[in-house]
């Protein structure tokens with residue numbers, strides 16, 4: 613029940629975020645990034661922090677990230693095998709690692725989808741997914757693990773109301789790092 617409430621909160625605002633588009637014009641060409649399609653730089657109230665504003669594109673991506681983390685937390689094919697450190701922290705009501713992971717994943721997706729106002733400051737994709745360089749990564753991931761991760765991401769994005777067309781575009785970003793994440 614707790615999980616359902618959290619997921620509802622996380623996803624509450626993404627349907628609106630994903631339905632608005634904006635375009636950037638330079639000379640006669642129009643460039644529309646995936647970030648723009650998710651709502652771009654339009655500022656909206658941040659439902660997670662009252663009184664603060666957030667870019668609509670970032671809010672959409674953060675919602676998908678957080679929703680996906682909850683899907684993975686319930687997925688016995690991935691949860692304890694890879695995310696035991698994170699899950700034991702969350703089980704003890706320590707959200708520090710969760711918040712860092714959410715921020716870094718959100719920054720990563722913002723940059724990868726065309727945001728201009730954020731930078732990714734986490735580990736490289738190779739280091740983040742190599743247990744010898746990241747003690748929070750339970751073990752090396754296989755191609756099948758990666759595909760399961762993508763399945764969970766699609767579930768998380770669908771719960772947030774993202775269209776299948778936008779999910780497909782997020783999938784292109786995710787698949788572009790497969791060779792760095794899969795290390796066995």
Ligand code: HEM
Nearest residue numbers: 694698713716717720734735740748749753757758761786
């Ligand atoms: C088989 C698939 C995958 C597995 C099992 C996996 C697992 C993990 C784990 C265990 C962590 C550390 C979590 C923690 O901080 O407690 C992590 C971090 C991270 N992962 Fe993945 N991951 C997978 C795929 C991906 C993909 C496809 C992306 C990007 C598109 C990604 C991006 C990241 C990022 C940005 C971090 C944070 C790195 C940092 O904080 O420095 N991962 N991943």
